[in-house]
Amino acid sequence: MWEQIESNRRKSTLIVTCMGVLLAGIGVALGYLLTNRPEPALLGGVIALAVWLLMWLFTAQQGDDVLLQMAGAREICKSDHPQLFNIVEEMSIAAELPKMPRVFIVDDPAPNAFAVGRNPDKASVAVTIGLLKILNRDELQGVVAHELGHIRNRDVALMTTAGIMLGAIVVLTDIGLRALWYGGGSRRSRDDYGAGKGAGGGAQAILVLVALVFVILSPVLAQLIYFALSRRREYLADASGAMFTRWPEGLASALEKLGNHMRPQADQSQVTAPMYIVRPLREGERRSFATAFSTHPPLETRIRVLRSMGGGADFTAYDRAFAQVTGKRVLGPRTLGASAATPAQTPAQTPAAGTAELPTPRARLRAASDAYLAGAGYDRVVCDNCGAILKIPPQHRGRVLACPRCRARI
Numbered sequence: 078m079w080e081q082i083e084s085n086r087r088k089s090t091l092i093v094t095c096m097g098v099l100l101a102g103i104g105v106a107l108g109y110l111l112t113n114r115p116e117p118a119l120l121g122g123v124i125a126l127a128v129w130l131l132m133w134l135f136t137a138q139q140g141d142d143v144l145l146q147m148a149g150a151r152e153i154c155k156s157d158h159p160q161l162f163n164i165v166e167e168m169s170i171a172a173e174l175p176k177m178p179r180v181f182i183v184d185d186p187a188p189n190a191f192a193v194g195r196n197p198d199k200a201s202v203a204v205t206i207g208l209l210k211i212l213n214r215d216e217l218q219g220v221v222a223h224e225l226g227h228i229r230n231r232d233v234a235l236m237t238t239a240g241i242m243l244g245a246i247v248v249l250t251d252i253g254l255r256a257l258w259y260g261g262g263s264r265r266s267r268d269d270y271g272a273g274k275g276a277g278g279g280a281q282a283i284l285v286l287v288a289l290v291f292v293i294l295s296p297v298l299a300q301l302i303y304f305a306l307s308r309r310r311e312y313l314a315d316a317s318g319a320m321f322t323r324w325p326e327g328l329a330s331a332l333e334k335l336g337n338h339m340r341p342q343a344d345q346s347q348v349t350a351p352m353y354i355v356r357p358l359r360e361g362e363r364r365s366f367a368t369a370f371s372t373h374p375p376l377e378t379r380i381r382v383l384r385s386m387g388g389g390a391d392f393t394a395y396d397r398a399f400a401q402v403t404g405k406r407v408l409g410p411r412t413l414g415a416s417a418a419t420p421a422q423t424p425a426q427t428p429a430a431g432t433a434e435l436p437t438p439r440a441r442l443r444a445a446s447d448a449y450l451a452g453a454g455y456d457r458v459v460c461d462n463c464g465a466i467l468k469i470p471p472q473h474r475g476r477v478l479a480c481p482r483c484r485a486r487i
């Protein structure tokens with residue numbers, strides 16, 4: 078873990094620098110493609126660097142809020158979903174975080190979860206309605222512990238920075254290619270290095286081709302760098318989650334349920350995909366589909382490692398299980414040296430008042446939906462006459478005066 082925190086700090090600096098170089102290169106290439114002259118090309122590089130600086134400053138201030146909005150997350154309070162809040166509070170204490178993360182719910186029937194934030198003092202955890210529906214309390218605790226592991230390991234700061242920078246590269250490239258397609262770049266190119274220009278025209282044609290290839294491949298390269306970041310960090314977050322809960326089976330069972338769930342996810346953004354606990358599915362895609370370019374390591378491997386930890390729930394037990402399953406090591410010597418032997422234990426059967434296990438998926442779905450609507454500003458009104466539960470949107474607050482079922486005044 079300690080090695081991972083230090084590595085993430087170094088990677089954050091490296092990623093910001095690499096993304097800046099890529100953006101500058103895209104700016105130079107687009108400037109040359111549009112004008113075929115060096116001066117505008119250099120100006121394009123300067124403009125791209127200015128975009129990079131603005132995006133970095135924006136990421137440092139509001140990057141996590143942007144990613145939450147992209148996912149459609151709504152912040153909730155403790156009264157909206159006591160069980161979820163209680164679990165986040167428990168795991169925050171176990172993870173020794175300086176401040177409890179904000180809690181969000183995403184209106185998506187596909188089960189998933191992610192964490193964002195610039196540092197442990199300002200972090201957020203988001204879970205989908207689908208996740209709250211299919212998981213019991215122990216499994217939900219395992220997922221939340223995994224996400225808090227990302228916060229503790231400083232993964233969220235790294236991924237937030239990389240995600241916003243990737244978004245900037247994709248947007249800039251898209252704008253540039255559209256300008257080339259609808260603008261006069263290709264026409265100017267024909268005029269400048271047409272058939273009468275000889276060797277000089279051929280050299281210019283090669284430069285234009287190289288610039289075009291660079292513009293097209295830069296987002297792919299940036300995305301591959303982004304995807305590569307999410308693999309090892311998922312294993313480390315699994316190890317942290319097992320240690321925080323002292324019950325690896327809870328997280329393993331949750332991952333198994335997520336792996337068996339085939340519902341496509343609404344959020345298909347390339348920027349947010351690596352941040353989820355499992356890779357969001359697309360329409361018609363199966364969970365077993367995995368390639369070298371997948372955003373996450375294989376679920377089967379993660380589950381086998383967690384279930385091979387035996388009676389331990391510490392980093393040493395996880396690293397030993399990881400070596401047993403994959404033949405490799407995942408944790409550094411400093412982390413292993415500071416890891417105290419922690420036995421696995423059965424989860425507590427007496428949760429805090431008001432946070433007991435919801436008995437059925439239908440009850441869990443109703444509680445999750447009510448919590449999301451409360452976070453979205455809906456008023457929940459119960460008719461005193463017939464007991465009907467009304468969920469009134471913010472724009473109609475104060476305008477609903479009678480129960481639509483019994484017509485009694487509310």
